[in-house]
Amino acid sequence: MEKANWRQTEKEIYPLKKAPSITTLPSQSFITISGQGNPNGPEFAQKITALYPIAYKIRMAPKKGIEFSGAFDYTVYPLEGFWSLASGHRDGPLDKDYLQYKIMIKQPSFVDESVFNRAVELAHDKVAPELLAQVKFETFDEGDVAMIMHIGSFDDEPASFAKLETFIDASGYQRTLKEHKEIYISDFRRVPEAKRKTILRVSVEKK
Numbered sequence: 001m002e003k004a005n006w007r008q009t010e011k012e013i014y015p016l017k018k019a020p021s022i023t024t025l026p027s028q029s030f031i032t033i034s035g036q037g038n039p040n041g042p043e044f045a046q047k048i049t050a051l052y053p054i055a056y057k058i059r060m061a062p063k064k065g066i067e068f069s070g071a072f073d074y075t076v077y078p079l080e081g082f083w084s085l086a087s088g089h090r091d092g093p094l095d096k097d098y099l100q101y102k103i104m105i106k107q108p109s110f111v112d113e114s115v116f117n118r119a120v121e122l123a124h125d126k127v128a129p130e131l132l133a134q135v136k137f138e139t140f141d142e143g144d145v146a147m148i149m150h151i152g153s154f155d156d157e158p159a160s161f162a163k164l165e166t167f168i169d170a171s172g173y174q175r176t177l178k179e180h181k182e183i184y185i186s187d188f189r190r191v192p193e194a195k196r197k198t199i200l201r202v203s204v205e206k207k
Contacts, residue, residue, distance in 0.1 A: 030104035053126035070110035
C-alpha cells in the first residue's frame, strides 16, 4: 500500500498555496501538550521534544513488530499550535511571556486512546517523566475555519492576518475567536526565518 501523505490527501486541511481559503474541518485527534510563556524560551522547546518521540513510536510500531488494528503507512503530520493570551493581557502590546499554547501533532484515523497509551509506554526512555505526564490524546471539532499561508518571521504575521481578515470579510464571514492556530509546514528550528512556511488558521462563521 502506498504511504498516506497529508500533503497530497488533505489539501483542504493543509492548503499549501498562498491564496487564503475557508473550509469546514472534520473531527481530528492529536497528541498534545500545553504551556505558557515565551516560545523562544527553553520550556517551549522541551515540550516540543515530548511530542515527537510518541508520534514516531506510533509511526514505526510495525517495524518493531507491534501491530495496531487498522494501522497503515503514513507521513507524520506537522507540528501545530493553538495560541492565545492569558486573561488580563489580551489588550495592548504583545507580551510573549503571557502567551498560552497547546502544541500538537495530528494522528491518523487508526490511532485511539489505547494506541496512544501504548506509544507513551514505548517512549518512556525518550521523554522526561515530568513531560510525559503532561502529554494528552485529544480530539477537536474546529468547524469552519479560514486559513492563509504565511512565509517569513513569526513577528511579521500581522501582515498576513490583515490579508486574511480582508478575505474573511469579503467572503461573508467573521471571526468567532481571537485565538488562532499555527501549522508549521517548515521546521522553524532548522529553516531560516525568511523561508519559514506557516499556515495561519482562525475560526469563522457566516455573518
